[in-house]
Amino acid sequence: MTTGKMEVAVLGPLGTYTHEAAFKFFGSEVVYNEQDSIADVCGALSSSVPFGIIPQENSIFGTVVETYDILRNTGPNFVRGEIVLKINHCLIVKKGVKLHQIRKVMSHEQALGQCMDFLADKLPEAVSVKTKSTAAAARELLDSPSDCAAICSGICAELFPGLEILFTSIQNERSNFTRFHAIAYSRQASLPHFLTIDYEMKALLRITPCSKSSLECPTDIIAFLLDQNIIIGRIDRRPFVDSVPFSSVYFMEIRASDLHDRSSHRFQAWSQEVESIASKLGTTSRQTHVIGIW
Ligand SMILES: O=C(O)C(=O)C[C@]1(C(=O)O)C=C[C@@H](O)C=C1
Numbered sequence: 001m002t003t004g005k006m007e008v009a010v011l012g013p014l015g016t017y018t019h020e021a022a023f024k025f026f027g028s029e030v031v032y033n034e035q036d037s038i039a040d041v042c043g044a045l046s047s048s049v050p051f052g053i054i055p056q057e058n059s060i061f062g063t064v065v066e067t068y069d070i071l072r073n074t075g076p077n078f079v080r081g082e083i084v085l086k087i088n089h090c091l092i093v094k095k096g097v098k099l100h101q102i103r104k105v106m107s108h109e110q111a112l113g114q115c116m117d118f119l120a121d122k123l124p125e126a127v128s129v130k131t132k133s134t135a136a137a138a139r140e141l142l143d144s145p146s147d148c149a150a151i152c153s154g155i156c157a158e159l160f161p162g163l164e165i166l167f168t169s170i171q172n173e174r175s176n177f178t179r180f181h182a183i184a185y186s187r188q189a190s191l192p193h194f195l196t197i198d199y200e201m202k203a204l205l206r207i208t209p210c211s212k213s214s215l216e217c218p219t220d221i222i223a224f225l226l227d228q229n230i231i232i233g234r235i236d237r238r239p240f241v242d243s244v245p246f247s248s249v250y251f252m253e254i255r256a257s258d259l260h261d262r263s264s265h266r267f268q269a270w271s272q273e274v275e276s277i278a279s280k281l282g283t284t285s286r287q288t289h290v291i292g293i294w
Contacts, residue, residue, distance in 0.1 A: 006192065009033045009044040009052035015135035015156040021085040021180040022053040029194055037132055038066045042077055045185035052183050053083070059177045061113035067181070068238050071206065071291060072249050074183075079204050079292025080191055081182030088176065089115050090154045091167040092138055097146050099166060102126055104144075106137035107151035110178075115151050118170040123149075138163060181292070197262055200255050202233065203274040204292035207250040208240055210285055214247040215240065221252070221281055221288075228277065229257045251291075 008026050011018040012034025018041075019032060033049050035041045041052040055064045089111055093102065105112070105119060106129045112119070119128065126149075131137040134152035138160050141150045149166070150156070157165045182191065191197070209215035217237075225232055233253040240249040254277075256270060271293050281288040 003031055006030045006051070007033045007049040009035050009041045009049050011035060011038060011041055011054075011133045013133070013135050013139055015138060015153060015159045016133045017085060017087055017153060017178060018053050018055060018133070018180065019135070020153065020155070021055075021083045021178070024085060025053065025081065025083045025180075025182060025195065026051075026192075027194075029192070036136075038064070039070055042070050042074070042183065045077055045183065047185065050185050050189045051080070051191075053180050054183055055110065056082075056179050056181050058087070058110055058114060058179075059175070060172050061110055063236060064110060064178075065238075068236055068251065071204075071251060072208075072238060072240065074206075074291050076186045077291075078184050078187040078189070079181045079294055080184040080189065081195075081197065081294045082199055082202070083180045083182065084177050085180065086176065087114070087171065087178050088154070088169050089134075089151050089171045090157070090165045091118075091170055092141065092150045092152055092154075092157055092163050093148075093166050094141060094144075094146055095162060095164045097149070097166070099123070101147050102149045103147040104129055105149050105151060106131050106140060106144075108132070108134045108137070111151045114171045114176060117172045118167070122167075135159070182294070183292075187290075187293075199294075201262060201267060201270045202253055202255045202292075202294055203270075203290060205252045205254065205274075205278060205281075206289045206291045207252065207281070208287050208289070209244075209247050209249075210287060214244045215250070215286055217248075218250060218286065224281065225252070225254060225277070230254050230277065231257055 010022045137150035138152045138156035236251040240247045
């Protein structure tokens with residue numbers, strides 16, 4: 001049965017932080033399309049699943065590497081929004097299991113990283129096992145022996161009967177946030193009108209070497225952007241695998257210093273400014289692509 005509602009791809013199963021972030025952004029006006037990995041979320045995007053949510057950075061453990069590796073080759077996909085979610089990790093076990101019984105802890109690598117101090121302190125002998133998502137770890141717990149635990153959101157203890165919370169707030173710092181991107185299947189896709197958008201206008205540029213050349217840190221781009229009064233919010237680097245060894249791809253997240261008003265007129269002006277900047281930044285040895293405006 002089709003509901004006629006728009007579909008949004010998320011990392012599944014139900015109970016992941018990505019699903020929670022997507023719900024915070026899109027609410028109940030859409031249908032959530034669960035995928036097995038961040039790459040599958042991007043791969044699922046099409047005219048019938050026009051948006052997806054992918055994690056971008058955590059305030060404790062840093063960049064979500066898988067996301068940036070996908071952004072090296074986004075094809076037509078285009079970042080159209082952002083969501084910040086408070087992350088509060090729990091240690092979850094099968095009902096009745098005690099801390100001293102645990103020998104194996106499963107979770108997404110980001111969650112394992114964010115809870116490193118807890119694991120070293122309370123479970124120094126336990127093996128950490130990466131799963132495709134935090135909720136996938138909780139689901140796997142159901143068919144695992146009693147010496148296993150999962151790190152995930154407390155919601156998972158309600159979603160998967162038979163599990164219970166042993167510890168809450170186990171991340172290294174009490175204050176823990178992950179920022180997510182809302183990614184569209186193409187740059188022509190605009191966010192639905194029912195959303196409330198409360199963030200500043202931004203854009204994401206990807207700077208790649210032309211084939212068989214190497215790319216140094218593009219300091220001239222930084223100087224150019226500063227000269228145009230553009231604020232560089234962050235610069236990320238990943239290896240560019242199709243080029244000479246140790247070559248780089250750079251991601252620059254930018255915003256204008258004076259564009260806080262999000263009226264459609266101002267947003268259009270910002271979009272044009274970004275395109276015009278990008279067209280001036282290419283050289284014979286590198287390309288600049290705009291891979292998001294939001
Ligand atoms: O596994 C999940 O629940 C996710 O949504 C993925 C993810 C991530 O990749 O950063 C999202 C938020 C948390 O930082 C931990 C894991």
